[in-house]
Structure formats: structure tokens, C-alpha cells
Amino acid sequence: MQLRRILLALAVSTTLGLATGCAQDSGDASQGAAPAASSAAPSPTVDLKADTEAVCKAVVAAYEAEKMEFLNALAEMLTASLDGDQAALDKARSKGQAIVDRITKAVNPEIAKAADPKAKAALEQFVATVAKMMTAESLEDPEFEAALDKAIADAGVYCPALKE
Numbered sequence: 001m002q003l004r005r006i007l008l009a010l011a012v013s014t015t016l017g018l019a020t021g022c023a024q025d026s027g028d029a030s031q032g033a034a035p036a037a038s039s040a041a042p043s044p045t046v047d048l049k050a051d052t053e054a055v056c057k058a059v060v061a062a063y064e065a066e067k068m069e070f071l072n073a074l075a076e077m078l079t080a081s082l083d084g085d086q087a088a089l090d091k092a093r094s095k096g097q098a099i100v101d102r103i104t105k106a107v108n109p110e111i112a113k114a115a116d117p118k119a120k121a122a123l124e125q126f127v128a129t130v131a132k133m134m135t136a137e138s139l140e141d142p143e144f145e146a147a148l149d150k151a152i153a154d155a156g157v158y159c160p161a162l163k164e
Contacts, residue, residue, distance in 0.1 A: 046115040056159035058110035059123060062103050070099050074133065096134040104131060119158035126155035126162060 063070075073096035080088035107127055114120035129151035132144065156163030 048116045051115040052119045055114045059107045060161050062106035066103050100131045122154040126151045
């Protein structure tokens, strides 16, 4: 189990090592439906790709701003867990949760603006799943690891930088 935790931490650091760019080249055909015929002037259509890229950039920026503190808190949690130091684990978990709360507070308003409901749902799930890393149980749970992999893959369809 210790190796799994270390590997999970490395996977997370890679995931949160959000370098740059959110260029979307996924071939997603969700660029919007054709406007319905109407006698009224057509309303402007939303460019889903550009909108998703803007949301993605905001999400990446929020994680990038907190990346080092998040990874430090996760490392402290892992160390405390491996040492069996419950007080240090609780302290690290609390520190990590504060960081996750800041990230969530920063990204939720941006994700709420997403015009593509599939991108919005995938990014919301990514944020919620990453937030669960701050519980000691999730660091040893193969189901959590699978959920994290899925959340990264699903969000990565819309925001490739989340997969890097």
C-alpha cells in the first residue's frame, strides 16, 4: 500500500503539473446545434471550443497557483500516514483541505460559466475528485484511484493540460 500511495502522489503531481495551454484538439463534435428557423433576429451563437478553452485556462491557472502548496500538503499527508503519526496527518489534511477549498472557490465560478454541459460536468467531477485526495482513505483505495484516472481522462478531453 505504501508504494501505491507514493505512485498516486507522483501521478497527482504530474496531473497538477499543469504546464501551459489548453488547446483543444479532441475532435469533439459538440460545437453546437444549428439554429432553429425563426422570424426573429438570430441570437449570437457561443463558440463552444473558445468558451471551453477560456474555462480551461482559468482552471489550469487556479491549480498552477496552488500547485506547490498542494503537493507539499499531500507529501506531508503521505509522510504522516507512513509514519503512523495521526496528529501530523490531521494537520496535513487540514492544510490540504484549506488549499483545496481555495482552488475550488477559484474554479467553481469559472466552471459555472462553461457553455458546454459535457465540459462543465467533466471539470466539476475533476475538481470534486481531486478534492477527495485530502482524505487518508482515498490514498489507499483502488476505487478512488480508478475514479481519479477517469476524472482526469474525462476532463482531459476538454482540457488536455489536465492530462499532461
